[in-house]
Amino acid sequence: MKRVFPILAILTAGLLSYALYEALIAAPTEQTMGDVQRIFYYHVPSAWTAFILFFVNFFASIVYLIRRNTKADIVALVTAEVGVIFCTVVLVTGPIWARPVWGIWWTWDLRLTLTLVLWLIYVSYLVLRRFSSSGQTPLLAAVLAVFGALDVPLVYFSIWFFRTQHPQPVIGGGGSIDPRMLHVLLINWLAFSCFAALVCWSRYRLEVLRREVDETLALEALLEPRSSQTRSSQTKTSQTGRAG
Amino acid sequence: MSTVAGLTRATLAKDLRLEWRSKDAINSMLFFSLLVVVIFSFSFDPTAEESRRIAGGLVWVAFLFAAVVALNQTWARELRNQVLDAYRVSPAPPNALFLAKVMGNFIFVTVLQALMTPLFIVFYNLRALGPAYQLPIVAALGTWALVVNGTFFAAMSLRTRSREIMLPLLLFPISIPALLAMVEATGAILTGEFSAKFWIVLLAAYDVVFTIASLLLFGFVLQAE
Amino acid sequence: MNYLYAAYIATWAIHIGYLSTLLRRYTRLRSEIEEFKTRIDDK
Numbered sequence: 018m019k020r021v022f023p024i025l026a027i028l029t030a031g032l033l034s035y036a037l038y039e040a041l042i043a044a045p046t047e048q049t050m051g052d053v054q055r056i057f058y059y060h061v062p063s064a065w066t067a068f069i070l071f072f073v074n075f076f077a078s079i080v081y082l083i084r085r086n087t088k089a090d091i092v093a094l095v096t097a098e099v100g101v102i103f104c105t106v107v108l109v110t111g112p113i114w115a116r117p118v119w120g121i122w123w124t125w126d127l128r129l130t131l132t133l134v135l136w137l138i139y140v141s142y143l144v145l146r147r148f149s150s151s152g153q154t155p156l157l158a159a160v161l162a163v164f165g166a167l168d169v170p171l172v173y174f175s176i177w178f179f180r181t182q183h184p185q186p187v188i189g190g191g192g193s194i195d196p197r198m199l200h201v202l203l204i205n206w207l208a209f210s211c212f213a214a215l216v217c218w219s220r221y222r223l224e225v226l227r228r229e230v231d232e233t234l235a236l237e238a239l240l241e242p243r244s245s246q247t248r249s250s251q252t253k254t255s256q257t258g259r260a261g
Numbered sequence: 262m263s264t265v266a267g268l269t270r271a272t273l274a275k276d277l278r279l280e281w282r283s284k285d286a287i288n289s290m291l292f293f294s295l296l297v298v299v300i301f302s303f304s305f306d307p308t309a310e311e312s313r314r315i316a317g318g319l320v321w322v323a324f325l326f327a328a329v330v331a332l333n334q335t336w337a338r339e340l341r342n343q344v345l346d347a348y349r350v351s352p353a354p355p356n357a358l359f360l361a362k363v364m365g366n367f368i369f370v371t372v373l374q375a376l377m378t379p380l381f382i383v384f385y386n387l388r389a390l391g392p393a394y395q396l397p398i399v400a401a402l403g404t405w406a407l408v409v410n411g412t413f414f415a416a417m418s419l420r421t422r423s424r425e426i427m428l429p430l431l432l433f434p435i436s437i438p439a440l441l442a443m444v445e446a447t448g449a450i451l452t453g454e455f456s457a458k459f460w461i462v463l464l465a466a467y468d469v470v471f472t473i474a475s476l477l478l479f480g481f482v483l484q485a486e
Numbered sequence: 487m488n489y490l491y492a493a494y495i496a497t498w499a500i501h502i503g504y505l506s507t508l509l510r511r512y513t514r515l516r517s518e519i520e521e522f523k524t525r526i527d528d529k
Contacts, residue, residue, distance in 0.1 A: 037494075056493040063497070082481070102504045106497050113493040137434035144430055149421040153485035157417050160478050161431065164410075167474055168435050171467055175438035178459050179445065216505070223512055230518055237522070 022218070029211040036201075036208040044201040056114040057198075062206035063106040064128055066213050070100035071135060071166075078162035081155060090155040091228075093162060094146060095220045097139050099213055104136040119186045126187060130176045131169075138165040265357045272361030277368065279338070286334055290327040290373045297323040298377065302384050312385040317447030320381055321440065324374060325407065329429050331369045332411040335362055336419055345419075349483060359412065359479040366408040374400055390453030399450070399457065402464040403443035409468065410435055413475045416482050439467045 040058035047054035074096040080089040111129045112122045123129075142165065146158050194202070280286055301319050305312075339345050348358055381387060389396065411432050418427035433440075446460035 041494075053489050055490055059494060059497050099504075102500060106500050109496045109500065110493045113489050113496065117489045134434060134437050137437075141430050141434050145417070145421065145427065148423060148427060153420060156481055156485045160417070160481055163478065164435055164471070164474060167470055168438065171438040171463065171470065175441045175463055178463070179441060182445070182455055212501075216501075216508075219508060223508060223515070226515055227511075230515060230522075234518075234522065237525075 022215075025211075026215060029208070029215055032204075032208040032211060036205040039201045039204050045195065045197055047198075050118050053114065053117050056110050058201055058205045060107060060110040060114060061202060062209045063103045063110070064132060065206055066209050067100050067103035067107060067132065067135070069210070070096045070103065070213065070217075071139065074100060074139075074162055075166040078159035078166075081159045082163070087155075090159070091221060091224050093155075093159065094224060095217050097142055097146075097162075098220060099217050101136060101139050101143065102216075103209075103213065104132055104139070107132045108136060115186070121186070125176065125180060125183070125185045127173075127176055127180060131172060134172045135165075135169070138168065265354050265360070268353055268357035269361045269364070272358055273364050276361065276365040280365070280369070286331050286369050287372065290330050290369065291376060293330050294323050294327045294373060294377050295380070297326055298380055298384060313387065313390065313451040314448060316381065316385050316387055316451055317444040319385070320447060321403070321443050323377065323381075324370065324404070325440070327373055327377075328366070328370050328404070328407045328411060329432070331366050331373075332408070332415045332432075333425050333428055335366060335412055335415045340419060345483070355480045355483045356476050358483075359416075359475065363405075363409050363412045363475075366412055367404055370404050370408060371401070374404065387451065389451050391450040391457070393450065395450050395457055395461065396447070398461060399443060399446045399464070402461065402468055403439065403446075405468050406439035406443075406464060406471065407432075407436060409472050409475055413479065413482070416479070420485075439464060442467070 036058075040055055044055065044058065046052060074093050077089045077093040077096065080086060081093060108129070111126070111132070115124055115126075116122055142158060142161050145161055146154055149157055301323070305315065305319070336345070339348075348355070411428070414431040414435075415428050417431065418424045421427045442460040442463045445455075446457040446464070449455040449457040449460065
């Protein structure tokens, strides 16, 4: 395990660098938007990666609800955290792209709005995990994840219809895509997926270690008072001996 | 009396009777709503045409905040008197308790809406240009959407730190499609520019999905804390 | 053009920020383990 990780990390770093080169230099320049369009190669793969991570979270939460498997709970936590990070990237790169192209920072673009709502739902998920007392946290979090997943199609339809009533600019170019651009897009997606997998793996191992340490410390605290009690009772007898 | 319907009715009757005697929830909700209406009145001074467009948003924000006041105290009485522990060890189905709480909250918020609507009409010179009969439908479906999830999340928040903050934090993101639907539907009916049908169908779908989900998963939440 | 670089830099700033948080948590955990080990050895 330990030897594989650095190798994979170096491979992923190489893939990311190659993908970056493709995005900034090798990919053809877009006609209308110019070079700013290259943000697309980071914006879209991040969105896809975030959605995949949230899907894994949903699946892990279901597994937890049925089996009460601790590993499933840790996977849910990890994918939620890393998913929020990728979501944040989407929400930051989106407006940065929209501003020069449309002159506005925000628009109720379907993907951007969906990402925003998912970001809000999963941030509330992470806050719930932090604020609830540890016994029931995995269960409540799993239930919330299921609710969030049920919400997603409803969010999609509500935004879709909202946009037909109030037409909005479309970030990210709908319609057909040049095959060379598609190639660069997929390369970046592959690179970011590998990156996300490695980050999740690291976070997973960190969480496992954290829980082991917590358990050990709790066990120590349970055993501790007995030994300190015997010490203090010995002190008392010696004091009374001296006084008497 | 252990059928779901019988238990639900008994719990609901108890809650309504207690509320009628103390009027705690209604009073705080009413006062809060009134404050929101007045403050919005100062901030927005629209023409009749504009106010029809934005009234949907204003009205539902006021009702949302008022609903949160009601939702926060949903389980307070049960918590204080260890009723939840008693419920957990009894063979009573947890759904009955949940359903009774949701219906209680629904009634409280609807009463509030009935009291506040004349005020909104007066303050914003509102008159529906579209089919006004759809407004109670939107109100009922929208209110149910808020209270069914709100009651569920209120139960989830019981054993968390900052309970009062946790409830809106969990409720608002999940409610976004429903809130969008409520606001847009109300706006569509008042301005008469669009049909509210899609939004009403969406609200109905939202209500069905989350009522079923809450009923199925409430057992977990009750056992959890 | 600046927007393009801003977007790419922002992306990596977010990722590196998160990774450094993980690193900080890890080193803190390691020091807790070391402290625990010395406590056990003392007894």
